[in-house]
Amino acid sequence: MLQILLNQQKTEVRQKPATKKILILGTSNSLFKGGWVAGLSHALQGYQIKNMSVGASQGFQFAGIVSQENFSQYDYVFFDSLANEESYCLGRQADKYHYTDQVERLLYELMSTIASQTNLIVMGFCKHYAFDKESEIFQSRRRLTQNVGGYFFDIRKMLKLHMMTHSLTIQDIYDETQHPKREISYEIGRRLGSVLESISLDKYKYAKDYSGNFSRQKISLKDKTKEYKNSVMSLGVSRISKEDSIGLNNHLRCIGFYLNAIKTNCYVECSYQGKSVQEIGLLYTVYNEQAENFQKIFVGLQDFPVIDTLRIIGSDTDFQNLYFPLITHKQKLPSLDALELSEVLYWDDKNALDPYPNDIFSYDESMLLTYKVINSIIG
Known part of the structure; x- marks a missing residue:
């Protein structure tokens, strides 16, 4: 009888679900206290969240992490750098720094490597001066996300919906540092977390792994x-x-x-x-x-x-x-x-001239999380 109980206990231990894990590779929007990460954490309290964000930096800073990280250990990897690419290429450095084919290709290889191992979620923050009309950089990031089979979470659409439902202006939703206000970002992160908790996404592994190209x-x-x-x-x-x-x-x-x-x-x-x-x-x-x-x-x-x-x-x-x-x-x-x-x-840009493969996701598939969060708001 004792042996039977011990065997049952071992079985229960083996069947206990593993803690779900999230990795965040972002910039200042992902670092602010009370911002979207705090809202996400509130909704996903059973998750282990590792935040490796670095502010005031472009997204290709994460090439060092991509060169050695095992992304398959995470259920989701969030990639948030779009607004900083806009800062460099559309803001005060527009005459010195440009969003070129080289930049886009390197970002593609980074994103593809992550998406080849787990669910990639790209956060679509934008600068206030690129809010009314999507920038070329914003459109490029959405295309790359679709191309590698990731999910593009359109913060711009979330903010526009918030403006419409609360009769606000752009001055009401961005703070003096040109970031979306913390309380609004918090609510967006909480809504996103609630949706992630309610659905199941497969870990797509159809994208190509370029991790060997970075050192x-x-x-x-x-x-x-x-x-x-x-x-x-x-x-x-x-x-x-x-x-x-x-x-x-x-x-x-x-x-x-x-x-x-x-x-x-x-x-x-x-x-x-x-x-x-x-x-x-x-x-x-x-x-x-x-x-x-x-x-x-x-x-x-x-x-x-x-x-x-x-x-x-x-x-x-x-x-x-x-x-x-x-x-x-x-x-x-x-x-x-x-x-x-x-x-x-x-x-190592040995693959830089390779043609981009056909999109793994359609536009609607890559926008799945955006649509679901919008539906949760408007009912």
């Missing part, structure tokens, strides 16, 4: 390293001086690099065989030499050039191709030649 290089200079850590993430950096010349992989395209914005105030030059390729003004507004904390930021390079050297250059340089990333002073100012550099990401 990373940790920057570690002797006696110049430091490790930061908080409750959310860690960041290992090397303190770069003007005398340092950082050697890079000159066989692959350089996507960009991670740094600590709080301890970075300089201009850098990316070069190949002694010729300048790109110049970047890393004059971060959050710079504070006395601070003990950190802010992880990714700086993307336009069109991902092949470069072999990165170094600090003086503010008296005769700049030819200078651009300023997000949350930096956007004019030429004296610099302090301070840089805390973490790691560099690369892309």
Whole structure:
């Protein structure tokens, strides 16, 4: 009798459902307290949610994660970077930074890799100046989602519905930082979570896995390293001086690099065989030499050039191709030649000329979650 009870207990343990898991790869909209992630968490309280978002950065920052993460362990992976691509390409850097075929192709390979292993949900946030009319970048992200068999969750449609049902204007739904207001984002996330809890999505694996095309290089200079850590993430950096010349992989395209914005105030030059390729003004507004904390930021390079050297250059340089990333002073100012550099990401573009495959999902299939949330609101 005792043996029978033990066998029953073992069977019950084996049959206990595993905790469902979610991974979030996003930017500032995915980091705000009381935002859409909080609403999602409220609706999906039985889920384990891992948030690896980094603010003020483009979506291709996640190439390093894609190169080594096993996405099949997650039930859903959320990808949220569209608004930051709009910030770079439609906002203040529109004259220096462009949404090109190279950018679209790299994003496709990232999204395809995730969708080849699990359910990809792409969050369709947009900037306030791209709200009335869909931007080319917004349309591209929706097409790519459809192409890889992911689900495009159209935040723009959610906000328009909220405006209509509450008789609001665009000024009522976006805050002073040009993000949708937290309480509205929270409710959208809660509604999305409730829908996900009520339906069952298969883990589509028809997309292609390009994870082998991405790699990373940790920057570690002797006696110049430091490790930061908080409750959310860690960041290992090397303190770069003007005398340092950082050697890079000159066989692959350089996507960009991670740094600590709080301890970075300089201009850098990316070069190949002694010729300048790109110049970047890393004059971060959050710079504070006395601070003990950190802010992880990714700086993307336009069109991902092949470069072999990165170094600090003086503010008296005769700049030819200078651009300023997000949350930096956007004019030429004296610099302090301070840089805390973490790691560099690369892309092997051997598949860049391959034709895009036929769409795995139809438009309506890729918009399934959007439609279901809308229906839950309007009844």
